[in-house]
Amino acid sequence: MNFFHEIRKHILAAIQALVADGDLPEGTDASRVTAEPPRDESHGDISTNAAMVLAKPAGKNPRELAEKLVAKLQNIGLIAEVSVAGPGFVNIRMVDEFWDQQLLTILEAGADYGKSNLGLGEKINLEYVSANPTGPIHAGHGRVAVVADVLANLLEKVGYAVTREYYINDAGGQAKKLACSSYLRYREALGEDIGEIPEGYYPGPYLKDVGQAIADRDGDKWLSLDEEEWLDPFREFAVNAMMSAIREDLKLMGITHEVFTSEMDLQRSGAVDRAVADLEEQGLLYTGVLEPPKGKVVEDWEPRPQLLFKATEFGDDVDRPLKKSDGTWTYFTGDIAYHYDKFQRGFKQMINVWGADHGGYVKRIVSAVNAITRGDGRLDVILSQMVNFFDNGVAVKMSKRAGTFVTVRDVIEKVGKDVFRFMMVSRKSDAHLDFDFKKVMEQTKDNPVFYVNYAHARSHSVMRMAKQEFPDIDPTQLSDAPLKRLRDEDEIRLLKLLAGWPRQVEIAAQAHEPHRLCYYLYEVAGQFHMLWNKGKDEAILRFILPDDRELTRARLAMIKGVQAVIASGLTIFGVEPVEEMH
RNA sequence: GCGCCCGUAGCUCAGUAGGAUAGAGCGCAAGAUUCCUAAUCUUGAGGUCACAGGUUCGAAUCCUGUCGGGCGCACCA
Numbered sequence: 001m002n003f004f005h006e007i008r009k010h011i012l013a014a015i016q017a018l019v020a021d022g023d024l025p026e027g028t029d030a031s032r033v034t035a036e037p038p039r040d041e042s043h044g045d046i047s048t049n050a051a052m053v054l055a056k057p058a059g060k061n062p063r064e065l066a067e068k069l070v071a072k073l074q075n076i077g078l079i080a081e082v083s084v085a086g087p088g089f090v091n092i093r094m095v096d097e098f099w100d101q102q103l104l105t106i107l108e109a110g111a112d113y114g115k116s117n118l119g120l121g122e123k124i125n126l127e128y129v130s131a132n133p134t135g136p137i138h139a140g141h142g143r144v145a146v147v148a149d150v151l152a153n154l155l156e157k158v159g160y161a162v163t164r165e166y167y168i169n170d171a172g173g174q175a176k177k178l179a180c181s182s183y184l185r186y187r188e189a190l191g192e193d194i195g196e197i198p199e200g201y202y203p204g205p206y207l208k209d210v211g212q213a214i215a216d217r218d219g220d221k222w223l224s225l226d227e228e229e230w231l232d233p234f235r236e237f238a239v240n241a242m243m244s245a246i247r248e249d250l251k252l253m254g255i256t257h258e259v260f261t262s263e264m265d266l267q268r269s270g271a272v273d274r275a276v277a278d279l280e281e282q283g284l285l286y287t288g289v290l291e292p293p294k295g296k297v298v299e300d301w302e303p304r305p306q307l308l309f310k311a312t313e314f315g316d317d318v319d320r321p322l323k324k325s326d327g328t329w330t331y332f333t334g335d336i337a338y339h340y341d342k343f344q345r346g347f348k349q350m351i352n353v354w355g356a357d358h359g360g361y362v363k364r365i366v367s368a369v370n371a372i373t374r375g376d377g378r379l380d381v382i383l384s385q386m387v388n389f390f391d392n393g394v395a396v397k398m399s400k401r402a403g404t405f406v407t408v409r410d411v412i413e414k415v416g417k418d419v420f421r422f423m424m425v426s427r428k429s430d431a432h433l434d435f436d437f438k439k440v441m442e443q444t445k446d447n448p449v450f451y452v453n454y455a456h457a458r459s460h461s462v463m464r465m466a467k468q469e470f471p472d473i474d475p476t477q478l479s480d481a482p483l484k485r486l487r488d489e490d491e492i493r494l495l496k497l498l499a500g501w502p503r504q505v506e507i508a509a510q511a512h513e514p515h516r517l518c519y520y521l522y523e524v525a526g527q528f529h530m531l532w533n534k535g536k537d538e539a540i541l542r543f544i545l546p547d548d549r550e551l552t553r554a555r556l557a558m559i560k561g562v563q564a565v566i567a568s569g570l571t572i573f574g575v576e577p578v579e580e581m582h
Numbered sequence: 583g584c585g586c587c588c589g590u591a592g593c594u595c596a597g598u599a600g601g602a603u604a605g606a607g608c609g610c611a612a613g614a615u616u617c618c619u620a621a622u623c624u625u626g627a628g629g630u631c632a633c634a635g636g637u638u639c640g641a642a643u644c645c646u647g648u649c650g651g652g653c654g655c656a657c658c659a
Contacts, residue, residue, distance in 0.1 A: 039602065049601065052639065062639070086602045087639060132659065174659060290656050294583045301656070317585055324657045331659050359586050360654035430587055443621060446608065458620065465619060507598055519596055533623060581620070
């Protein structure tokens with residue numbers, strides 16, 4: 001569906017023809033030859049760097065080579081014009097009918113437009129959120145979650161078999177704290193005065209419910225027992241409670257994971273031991289003493305022999321410890337086992353999306369994945385920067401202690417899932433994002449969420465109006481409309497824009513950068529709104545022309561195209577394309 | 583001290599795996615419009631792409647260094 005691929009095939013064929021003619025050497029490598037839109041639309045529709053890339057190895061002048069290429073491309077159907085420009089660009093312009101054909105393709109595909117099989121069905125594991133199961137999801141995690149979820153949709157769109165996965169960190173110190181905090185609340189539920197929640201415990205009131213629930217179920221049976229007796233059951237109960245709350249939060253965001261993997265289960269199943277044994281077998285473990293960290297004072301630091309993984313052999317800065325001083329595994333060790341587990345489940349490609357504050361951990365886990373998969377597995381980590389929340393320009397201060405931190409639920413209840421999701425992917429993920437509660441709710445063209453969805457709604461509105469004017473027009477049967485009458489320069493421009501959608505989807509998917517699609521959709525919406533406005537000045541450009549049924553049908557076809565592309569895009573975002581604004 | 587990310591118009595940001603004269607929105611300036619299909623429209627000014635080198639046909643993009651900002655830096659996750 002990406003017509004640039006089609007044109008590139010023609011270019012490659014032309015290059016082969018030049019090889020046959022002796023103008024290029026046998027075995028010419030055309031892999032760097034591109035077919036992409038020129039920066040300036042006045043240059044044409046497609047531009048190729050072929051002559052410039054091939055000139056040097058062939059010992060030719062780029063412009064001369066370009067001229068020869070032009071001769072080969074000139075008579076191919078639907079190409080209107082081929083010319084040489086600048087240092088040796090070959091610019092191609094398509095005939096207008098070409099865009100009509102693209103529109104027909106769009107109409108046929110509907111909201112599936114942009115779908116492709118680029119991924120060849122390859123399995124990709126996308127791990128995201130993976131927040132500690134110790135409380136509701138913070139709004140900061142919300143961005144990570146949405147960026148990853150949209151990326152998952154995007155990769156599916158281009159033909160990957162994506163598994164959305166959540167790693168439950170239920171084995172470490174935080175989970176233990178959660179269990180202890182819950183035990184405290186349990187005692188409280190049984191009437192004990194527990195006073196202030198001690199430092200280091202989770203003070204959140206949501207744990208009261210957990211304590212109460214255990215008291216209701218078990219009465220005072222845990223009260224007289226030692227910690228080692230109640231710790232595991234309390235942890236399990238609390239983690240389950242937190243996870244179901246987290247699932248609710250995720251659901252609010254429109255996110256559903258297919259697989260949840262528990263760190264505890266991995267340990268109990270022996271997966272961690274097996275991973276360590278594997279690294280040992282490869283000779284990648286040793287016991288040693290690390291240098292103290294520089295530039296940061298660690299009060300209780302002491303030289304201590306530790307079990308270390310040779311991360312430096314795989315590009316990390318220092319070797320990394322696998323065991324804590326109390327003899328339990330570090331988080332890292334469990335994580336290695338987890339990624340090994342994913343690999344063994346058939347995922348050669350893994351993507352993790354984390355908050356930017358975990359950036360320091362990336363090299364470590366990537367090097368471990370390289371080691372334990374013998375280079376056959378690839379882990380890509382995407383970092384997502386913080387979100388700064390504002391309310392009408394005033395920064396919203398967040399403090400966990402003061403209880404003023406913003407949860408995902410808070411935000412969704414205020415602005416809705418769709419606005420939240422759209423805004424969260426509207427910027428490059430490694431850039432900070434400002435989120436203003438007031439601005440994102442505004443119904444003006446300054447608000448991109450509104451602007452894009454309004455274009456979709458407006459397109460439906462036009463269809464409704466058309467139905468009144470021409471009750472006999474079937475909006476699903478427009479493929480025989482006289483598209484060649486769509487010849488205003490802005491109509492052509494819109495058609496070209498729409499035809500570029502599959503390429504945008506591919507680029508965004510390959511770069512793992514869904515935010516690009518926001519900008520593109522904004523452009524489509526803008527071009528559509530512009531045409532609408534143009535109809536105010538030039539009556540002939542109005543979409544519905546009571547005395548010209550066929551031109552109306554052509555215009556409706558174009559509008560269906562706009563609908564398809566915007567719906568296709570918003571669906572990737574997990575945003576519902578609305579048919580009416582309220 | 584080290585590692586990672588970032589630095590583009592007054593502001594917020596794009597920049598399509600190295601392409602041609604670096605773009606958009608807001609704001610600013612000028613003008614149009616009170617019409618209609620649904621929430622105005624058009625035009626304009628505005629830039630040493632942080633800085634300095636390098637790589638090559640060609641650099642905002644890649645490499646090196648400098649400056650500035652963010653994050654992180656045994657045994658937390």
